[in-house]
Amino acid sequence: MHFTVEEENLICMYHNADRRRTISRLTAALPDMDGDMRVMARQTLSKLERMTDADYDGQKFHYTEE
Template sequence: MTKLTVEETNLLSIYKTGSRQGLIVAMNAALPFMDGEMRDFAARTLAKVERMGEAEFAVLPIYAADEA
């Protein structure tokens, strides 16, 4: 199982769309607008999500940012 940090989970909560593929699309669209360190962090986090299967992603404790 892929381990995510609190920071990675917080980042994913911003882009959670209800599906793994939707999150990947949303984060990829945002990457060009991020500054250096943030872009690197987001790209590393995105790579973790891309390596996950649907079942693993489905059980992650990630909530849409407006639900918190």
């Protein structure tokens, strides 16, 4: 699965021990996000939901400062 730099940064902010917990933390934060951030978060969640746990565990997520 390919993630943009912005999506990877978002995942890093809400990253937890496994894919399902990361999805849960990101979903819980949706109400506090503005419109553009919410759109990106939903896009990221969609990609995370389509991944398997094994794919997630094998993925390296890196926070990139711009």
